[in-house]
Amino acid sequence: MNLNKIGVLTNHVFLCRYAWRKLCAGHVIGRRYMTFAPCKPIRFFQSTSKFVVTMLQCPRQKLRAGVAVPVLPARTLSLTACMCKSKNDNTDNNSLVEEEDEIDEAEIEELFQQQIPTGIGEEEHRVFIVHPDVKWGSRKQYLTTAALQMEEAVGLVNTLYNWSVVDKIILSTKTPEKKRIFGKGNFQALTEKIRATPEVTAVFVNVERLSPSSEKELQEAWGVKVLDRYSLVLHIFRCNARTKEAKLQISLAEIPLLRSRLRNEVANLDQQGGGSRYIMGSGETLFEMQQRLLKERELKIRSALERLRRKRHLLRSQRKHRDFPIISVMGYTNCGKTTLIKALTGDAGLQPKDQLFATLDVTVHAGQLPSHMTVLYVDTIGFLSQLPHQLIDSFSATLEDVTHSDLIIHVRDISHPETVNQKVNVLNVLKNLQIPEKLLNSIIEVHNKIDLIEGFEVSDPEVIPISALKQHGLEVLKEKIEEAVVKYTGKQIMTLKVQLNSPQLAWLYKEATVQTVDDVGDDCTANVKVIISQAAYGRYRKLFQVT
Numbered sequence: 001m002n003l004n005k006i007g008v009l010t011n012h013v014f015l016c017r018y019a020w021r022k023l024c025a026g027h028v029i030g031r032r033y034m035t036f037a038p039c040k041p042i043r044f045f046q047s048t049s050k051f052v053v054t055m056l057q058c059p060r061q062k063l064r065a066g067v068a069v070p071v072l073p074a075r076t077l078s079l080t081a082c083m084c085k086s087k088n089d090n091t092d093n094n095s096l097v098e099e100e101d102e103i104d105e106a107e108i109e110e111l112f113q114q115q116i117p118t119g120i121g122e123e124e125h126r127v128f129i130v131h132p133d134v135k136w137g138s139r140k141q142y143l144t145t146a147a148l149q150m151e152e153a154v155g156l157v158n159t160l161y162n163w164s165v166v167d168k169i170i171l172s173t174k175t176p177e178k179k180r181i182f183g184k185g186n187f188q189a190l191t192e193k194i195r196a197t198p199e200v201t202a203v204f205v206n207v208e209r210l211s212p213s214s215e216k217e218l219q220e221a222w223g224v225k226v227l228d229r230y231s232l233v234l235h236i237f238r239c240n241a242r243t244k245e246a247k248l249q250i251s252l253a254e255i256p257l258l259r260s261r262l263r264n265e266v267a268n269l270d271q272q273g274g275g276s277r278y279i280m281g282s283g284e285t286l287f288e289m290q291q292r293l294l295k296e297r298e299l300k301i302r303s304a305l306e307r308l309r310r311k312r313h314l315l316r317s318q319r320k321h322r323d324f325p326i327i328s329v330m331g332y333t334n335c336g337k338t339t340l341i342k343a344l345t346g347d348a349g350l351q352p353k354d355q356l357f358a359t360l361d362v363t364v365h366a367g368q369l370p371s372h373m374t375v376l377y378v379d380t381i382g383f384l385s386q387l388p389h390q391l392i393d394s395f396s397a398t399l400e401d402v403t404h405s406d407l408i409i410h411v412r413d414i415s416h417p418e419t420v421n422q423k424v425n426v427l428n429v430l431k432n433l434q435i436p437e438k439l440l441n442s443i444i445e446v447h448n449k450i451d452l453i454e455g456f457e458v459s460d461p462e463v464i465p466i467s468a469l470k471q472h473g474l475e476v477l478k479e480k481i482e483e484a485v486v487k488y489t490g491k492q493i494m495t496l497k498v499q500l501n502s503p504q505l506a507w508l509y510k511e512a513t514v515q516t517v518d519d520v521g522d523d524c525t526a527n528v529k530v531i532i533s534q535a536a537y538g539r540y541r542k543l544f545q546v547t
């Protein structure tokens with residue numbers, strides 16, 4: 001927040017206690033609004049539950065003293081937008097409370113749009129990539145090479161529309177934990193190189209997360225925006241987010257970034273002698289107030305996500321009730337998960353893309369196995385190495401679906417030079433998701449994109465080689481899935497004697513998988529071969545009193 005903006009006093013406005021809370025929390029109230037520069041409270045009347053707020057630089061509309069001021073969501077770190085309650089607007093506090101209770105699409109959109117961590121913005125960037133090559137110690141990456149990591153970094157930047165890589169460099173370092181990451185000589189040479197490339201608008205340092213102080217220091221030295229993997233991947237997520245849930249999850253993942261940025265801003269203000277001063281009448285410093293704003297925002301996002309999680313839980317229990325086995329398709333980003341589900345289900349709505357993090361929402365698609373059993377495939381967000389847990393945690397509401405599935409298919413892009421490293425990363429994330437042991441043991445490993453490998457030969461009899469794109473190997477995969485579903489869901493294949501003049505057969509069609517019906521003659525019965533869960537068989541016996 002730029003304190004210089006706070007200037008001329010234009011008016012005094014009364015706020016009721018509730019509206020004041022809203023103002024600080026940055027919530028939407030009412031319908032009409034106007035925007036102007038930050039406002040701050042100057043007096044507080046405990047007895048009347050009213051606050052007097054001084055509106056500053058309010059160019060377009062005069063505010064009348066004594067008018068309650070409803071508020072539009074403030075930009076994350078400042079109270080920049082307020083709504084002026086009209087003379088005839090009789091909105092009372094209770095109706096405001098009701099409004100707050102339901103988070104609607106528009107509000108999520110507003111929250112999402114306003115929370116863009118400053119600095120990246122929506123403009124294009126010409127990026128200089130720096131990859132610190134750690135030679136030894138705990139931060140050294142053993143399963144990959146610096147060149148391959150650089151290749152992935154280039155891929156990440158190129159994923160973004162209109163972004164391009166201007167130059168890149170791999171520099172070795174013994175001190176990755178230092179603010180400047182590199183030793184003195186390397187850092188100086190790097191700074192000169194960046195400064196000598198005027199077209200550069202951002203530097204991407206290919207590390208998991210830069211500390212706020214390191215980010216600040218590098219930004220000052222290089223004179224351009226500095227990004228780490230966390231902020232870049234978040235930006236990619238932001239560009240690809242389509243649904244309410246994805247937007248909320250991304251907004252949540254952005255909170256730590258905003259928090260560290262806030263710390264930096266306040267440190268800057270402190271240097272100018274302003275950040276830790278008390279805001280008159282409120283008993284809070286600017287930093288404390290903005291921290292509280294962020295906390296409130298975080299709580300709001302979490303509560304909206306919780307509501308969506310409950311909805312998801314309901315849908316999941318409905319799916320369980322219908323007894324469809326659920327199969328989660330997981331893997332490193334761009335390995336071909338969506339392509340595979342599309343090939344297995346024929347779902348034309350699925351759109352695979354040659355792009356990192358094309359899928360950000362967990363979606364469910366029905367498909368049939370050779371025995372005609374219907375299964376549900378869950379398409380999931382792809383993984384990436386060196387991503388902070390916070391990011392994955394933000395997606396835990398959707399990834400929860402995975403922990404409730406019956407089976408996991410781990411898709412690997414076997415043509416990728418880093419395929420082994422990618423596998424290790426995926427398995428690590430799965431372990432951190434606290435997936436039940438039984439489910440971890442159920443994993444079917446699928447080697448995808450074999451069409452890209454000349455003279456491909458199967459190396460491990462346990463894995464299924466396929467080309468999802470060319471639809472090779474899918475029948476074998478479906479057989480394997482079916483076998484595993486029967487094994488891991490406790491379903492059994494049974495032949496039941498069914499009365500054809502009763503609803504038994506219709507019930508079995510609905511609740512189990514009917515494979516064959518053999519009419520046995522005159523007594524109106526048939527031998528019906530079904531795949532049925534223990535629970536469904538129990539219900540069948542009870543309902544039709546079969547012994």
Ligand SMILES: Nc1nc2c(ncn2[C@@H]2O[C@H](COP(=O)(O)OP(=O)(O)OP(=O)(O)O)[C@@H](O)[C@H]2O)c(=O)[nH]1
Binds near residue numbers: 337357358448
């Ligand atoms: N040659 C070849 N390309 C494939 C195959 N399977 C997928 N692809 C391509 O790989 C790219 C990524 O495919 P997706 O299905 O979107 O991958 P994903 O794992 O869902 O990716 P994210 O959702 O971004 O994590 C697309 O361009 C696909 O056409 C395959 O078997 N062979």
Ligand SMILES: [Mg+2]
Binds near residue numbers: 338339358359379380
């Ligand atoms: Mg996908």
